[in-house]
Amino acid sequence: MTILDKIVANKKREVAAAKKRTSYIALEESEYFHRDTYSFKEFLLDPARTGIIAEFKRKSPSKGIINDKVRVSAVTTDYAAAGASALSVLTDRKFFMGRKADLVKARSVNNIPVLRKDFMIDEYQVIEAKSLGADIILLIAAILSPAEIDTLAKLAKSLGLNVLLEVHNLEELERSINPNLDAIGVNNRNLADFTVSVETSYQLAKHIPAEFMKISESAISDPETIRQLKLAGFNGFLIGETFMKQADPGQAMRDFVAQL
Numbered sequence: 001m002t003i004l005d006k007i008v009a010n011k012k013r014e015v016a017a018a019k020k021r022t023s024y025i026a027l028e029e030s031e032y033f034h035r036d037t038y039s040f041k042e043f044l045l046d047p048a049r050t051g052i053i054a055e056f057k058r059k060s061p062s063k064g065i066i067n068d069k070v071r072v073s074a075v076t077t078d079y080a081a082a083g084a085s086a087l088s089v090l091t092d093r094k095f096f097m098g099r100k101a102d103l104v105k106a107r108s109v110n111n112i113p114v115l116r117k118d119f120m121i122d123e124y125q126v127i128e129a130k131s132l133g134a135d136i137i138l139l140i141a142a143i144l145s146p147a148e149i150d151t152l153a154k155l156a157k158s159l160g161l162n163v164l165l166e167v168h169n170l171e172e173l174e175r176s177i178n179p180n181l182d183a184i185g186v187n188n189r190n191l192a193d194f195t196v197s198v199e200t201s202y203q204l205a206k207h208i209p210a211e212f213m214k215i216s217e218s219a220i221s222d223p224e225t226i227r228q229l230k231l232a233g234f235n236g237f238l239i240g241e242t243f244m245k246q247a248d249p250g251q252a253m254r255d256f257v258a259q260l
């Protein structure tokens with residue numbers, strides 16, 4: 001069983017428990033459920049911003065604890081002030097030490113798009129994402145069939161959410177492409193064995209149709225890589241560990257942006 005299989009098996013149990021705890025009606029009564037979301041594309045293309053999607057990530061399966069000493073409100077507002085085009089907040093508890101409350105907190109103190117970073121396998125999670133204050137959901141091609149991507153993406157769009165599809169290779173990209181997506185993210189981390197290579201982004205860039213925003217995800221650790229990725233056509237850059245491994249992630253992002 002790969003780590004991804006374990007994450008998905010656990011997610012199925014978590015979603016079943018969440019459905020018992022909080023009804024669909026309760027989700028739809030959340031103060032955020034009826035809000036208008038921010039456009040991911042608009043913020044990515046805003047020349048006053050960096051294109052960076054800055055992630056709040058305490059722990060990961062590949063690295064263990066990265067930083068469990070910082071507060072989501074302070075870090076995400078610092079990220080936004082440093083020029084983030086969007087925030088990414090992990091809500092998986094078991095493998096990433098995330099919390100749904102982290103997303104609610106990030107939403108309440110920021111005015112830029114927020115990605116719910118989780119392993120979406122069920123329509124319930126999409127509705128929950130809206131109720132927690134997310135603007136963007138992530139659909140991971142490695143764990144979803146094309147039909148599941150279609151269903152989840154259509155539901156997300158009907159709620160005004162932006163949809164980011166994550167792929168790791170050409171086969172995933174070709175089978176998963178769907179008109180209800182806003183952005184395609186190329187994950188430079190192989191989720192099966194955790195090896196990382198930004199080459200994955202360069203190789204897939206030319207295969208992503210022009211109508212989708214292009215995002216490069218993971219293992220981005222220096223400003224020069226962003227310059228190269230921009231030349232290859234990428235609009236967004238998802239960065240977690242590079243900032244979060246520092247005692248002050250917001251300052252780390254400011255220092256990084258100063259070199260762009």
Ligand SMILES: O=C(O)c1ccccc1NCC(=O)[C@H](O)[C@H](O)COP(=O)(O)O
Pocket residue numbers: 003055057060061062063187189191194217218219220238239240241242
């Ligand atoms: O980060 C992991 O170890 C990981 C393991 C299994 C599934 C997903 C995983 N990460 C999710 C991500 O996509 C990253 O958090 C995100 O792209 C940021 O990556 P990084 O900048 O390398 O922290």
